[in-house]
Amino acid sequence: MQQIFAVFLSFTCYALANAFFRPYCQENATCVRGCSWVLERYFNGVANQVLPDNGYRNLTVPSLAMCGRECLMDDRCFSFHYSKGEMWCELNGATASRYPMDLIEMEGMFYYGPEEPKLVKLLASGNKTGIPSLTDCRYQTHGSVSPECSKTGQHLCLKWELDHASKEGYPATPLSWYADPDSQAVLTETGVTYHDLPLTAPSPGLCCSLPMTYRDPVITPQSYDLADRAGQARGCSDLAAHPCTLAELKEAYDHGYRGCLYWGYFATPNRDARVDGCTHHKDDECYQGTIANTPRPATHKRVYCCPNRT
Incomplete structure (x- = not known):
C-alpha cells in the first residue's frame, strides 16, 4: 500500500x-x-x-x-x-x-x-472499479449537474450504484445530486440517506460509470402521456437507462424483482406492463407466463426503465 x-x-x-x-x-x-x-x-x-x-x-x-x-x-x-x-x-x-x-x-x-x-x-490501492466521482463544482439544480457527468462519459449515479459504493466502503459525502431529480443523497459510514427537495444550497453531483450486468429496473419519477414516446425515452435516459423490453422485465422477475402491482409503460408502444405475475392475464397478454401486459393502457403513466449495460 x-x-x-x-x-x-x-x-x-x-x-x-x-x-x-x-x-x-x-x-x-x-x-x-x-x-x-x-x-x-x-x-x-x-x-x-x-x-x-x-x-x-x-x-x-x-x-x-x-x-x-x-x-x-x-x-x-x-x-x-x-x-x-x-x-x-x-x-x-x-x-x-x-x-x-x-x-x-x-x-x-x-x-x-x-x-x-x-x-x-x-x-x-489501484482498485478504482465502482468508485463514484464527486464533481469539483457545486450546482443549484439537478439539470445543470447532469451534463457535467456526461463530459466524462459518466451518468448521475443511480440508487443501486450508491448502495454498492457504500457497501464497498466509499467515504462520507456532502449532500449531493444523483439520478432522481426530486432528491439528493448523502453517503455515510452506515449506508445512504436520501433527502427530498426543496433544498437551497448548491450541491455537487455524484457521477458513476460502474460496468453493469443485471440490475433491477427503475421507474421514472414522473408520468408521461401514452403518445409521448420521446419523453418516455428521455425520462429513462436521465436515469442512465432505457425503456425495458418484455425480455428484460422477465429477467427482472426471475431475479426476484416485483413491481408492487404497478402498471407502467415499457419498450412496446401503446401497451402497459406489470412485473408481478400474470394473475388473470393469458395468451398474448402474459409474456412467458410471468409479465402481464395489455393493449389497454391508461393515457398517463410512469415508465419501467432498465439500466444501460456496458
Missing part, C-alpha cells in the same frame, strides 16, 4: 483562503467550488501518483506547504502535484475523486487533493 501523507497549512494561510474564497462561493450561482473542502487545513497525498492533463500552472517552490498555499490562493486550483527533489509544484484544475480512473503512477511525484484519507487510500 502506498503511503498516505498530509500537509498542514498554517492558520494565516487558512484565514487568507477563507477571506479569498467565501465571496466567490456566494456569488457564483451556476457552478461554485466545494467551499467546505477548499477551506480544510489538510491536503491528503498519494505517493508516486499524478492526475495527468489537468495542470495549468507550474512553479518552483521551496516546500510542500508553499505549494499548498499557492493552491489555496488560486480559485482555479482543486489539487496539486509536488516533487520534493525538484521543488516542482503543479496546480491542477481537477481532483482524483472527480476523475478516479485517470490517476496514474509516476515515481517521485505526489498528488495532493481534498479527498478524505479513506478515499485517498482507496484510490491509491
